[in-house]
Amino acid sequence: MKASVCARYGPPEVLQLREVPKPVPRDEEILVKVFATTVARGDVRMRGFAVPFWQWLPARLYLGVRKPKRAVLGMELAGEVEAFGRNVTRFSKGDRVFAFAGFGFGAHAEYICLPENGARAEEGLVALMPANMSFAEAAAATGGALTALRFMRNGRICPGQRVLIYGASGSLGTFAVQLAKHFGAEVTGVCSAANLELVRSLGADRVIDYAATDFAAGDLRYDFVFDAVARTSRRRCRRALKKGGIFLSAHDARGSSAIRTEDLVFLKSLIEAGKVRSVIDRTYTLEQIVEAHRYVDLGHKKGNVVVTVAR
Numbered sequence: 001m002k003a004s005v006c007a008r009y010g011p012p013e014v015l016q017l018r019e020v021p022k023p024v025p026r027d028e029e030i031l032v033k034v035f036a037t038t039v040a041r042g043d044v045r046m047r048g049f050a051v052p053f054w055q056w057l058p059a060r061l062y063l064g065v066r067k068p069k070r071a072v073l074g075m076e077l078a079g080e081v082e083a084f085g086r087n088v089t090r091f092s093k094g095d096r097v098f099a100f101a102g103f104g105f106g107a108h109a110e111y112i113c114l115p116e117n118g119a120r121a122e123e124g125l126v127a128l129m130p131a132n133m134s135f136a137e138a139a140a141a142t143g144g145a146l147t148a149l150r151f152m153r154n155g156r157i158c159p160g161q162r163v164l165i166y167g168a169s170g171s172l173g174t175f176a177v178q179l180a181k182h183f184g185a186e187v188t189g190v191c192s193a194a195n196l197e198l199v200r201s202l203g204a205d206r207v208i209d210y211a212a213t214d215f216a217a218g219d220l221r222y223d224f225v226f227d228a229v230a231r232t233s234r235r236r237c238r239r240a241l242k243k244g245g246i247f248l249s250a251h252d253a254r255g256s257s258a259i260r261t262e263d264l265v266f267l268k269s270l271i272e273a274g275k276v277r278s279v280i281d282r283t284y285t286l287e288q289i290v291e292a293h294r295y296v297d298l299g300h301k302k303g304n305v306v307v308t309v310a311r
């Protein structure tokens with residue numbers, strides 16, 4: 001099968017499209033024919049080995065000393081079940097699924113094996129795809145959506161509370177705005193002028209252009225501030241929080257550690273009820289994956305960047 005292989009850390013040009021062995025599902029695994037995947041922030045981070053210097057050594061030991069242990073990147077996908085191991089009971093051949101491969105990566109390929117019942121994000125989580133989405137939309141509604149959901153739950157949002165999403169136009173941000181609305185919050189989204197309309201269209205009650213206005217300098221106080229792009233700080237937000245208010249940043253490890261398959265099933269129900277949608281900025285083919293990485297590297301994608309695989 002064809003796969004995008006990251007044979008060493010470096011710029012997008014290190015990626016090569018190669019023929020690699022097609023995986024064979026183990027007893028508890030399904031084999032998914034990938035129709036769409038994404039280039040997420042985690043993929044470009046892994047490829048470029050963009051970690052703070054104090055994490056350099058532990059990260060190299062964990063991810064691979066000279067090159068990534070996971071040579072095929074790709075954390076998010078949607079596709080069709082093509083085969084399965086003998087102990088699989090939840091899925092059948094032809095089922096349309098969406099999945100978060102997580103730090104197992106491997107989605108930038110024509111096929112991927114995933115455990116039927118992954119217990120943790122690291123193992124891979126898979127569920128039947130929302131009926132009202134294309135493969136591209138469904139692939140984009142996994143990692144960022146799951147992480148945003150976890151953060152919104154950790155923010156303990158109650159109906160009527162005031163929530164601010166800083167960096168509301170990225171993958172996490174676009175889902176966080178919609179999920180905070182679903183949980184009943186009054187939502188303010190902070191983004192650049194170019195994305196104000198997009199963030200409003202996702203349901204934000206108020207939008208602030210970060211280049212023109214300092215959200216923390218206004219009169220409004222928030223119950224929960226979520227920094228979806230890890231570009232502001234607890235210190236800077238202190239003035240904007242109500243007494244007892246919560247600040248969380250996307251780099252807070254607690255956010256993504258507890259993601260479960262039930263969360264993916266919950267997202268499916270919200271999507272099918274029309275409460276949540278995925279935002280797709282650009283679409284590339286697997287052959288164009290170097291260009292997709294170059295674009296995500298710029299740090300200005302709106303929502304998600306999709307890569308179509310099977311046609």
Ligand SMILES: NC(=O)c1ccc[n+]([C@@H]2O[C@H](COP(=O)([O-])OP(=O)(O)OC[C@H]3O[C@@H](n4cnc5c(N)ncnc54)[C@H](OP(=O)(O)O)[C@@H]3O)[C@@H](O)[C@H]2O)c1
Pocket residue numbers: 040041042143144145147166167168169170171172173190191192193194195210228229230231250251256299300301302303
């Ligand atoms: N996506 C995931 O699955 C996932 C999972 C776990 C953790 N994370 C972490 O969450 C963070 C965000 O990931 P992401 O994928 O959502 O990011 P992203 O989509 O790459 O974020 C890009 C967005 O950030 C906005 N932005 C850039 N600089 C900004 C600034 N100074 N202030 C406000 N907005 C700014 C950009 O808008 P403008 O260009 O208009 O400024 C752009 O729309 C990353 O640190 C990532 O490691 C992501």
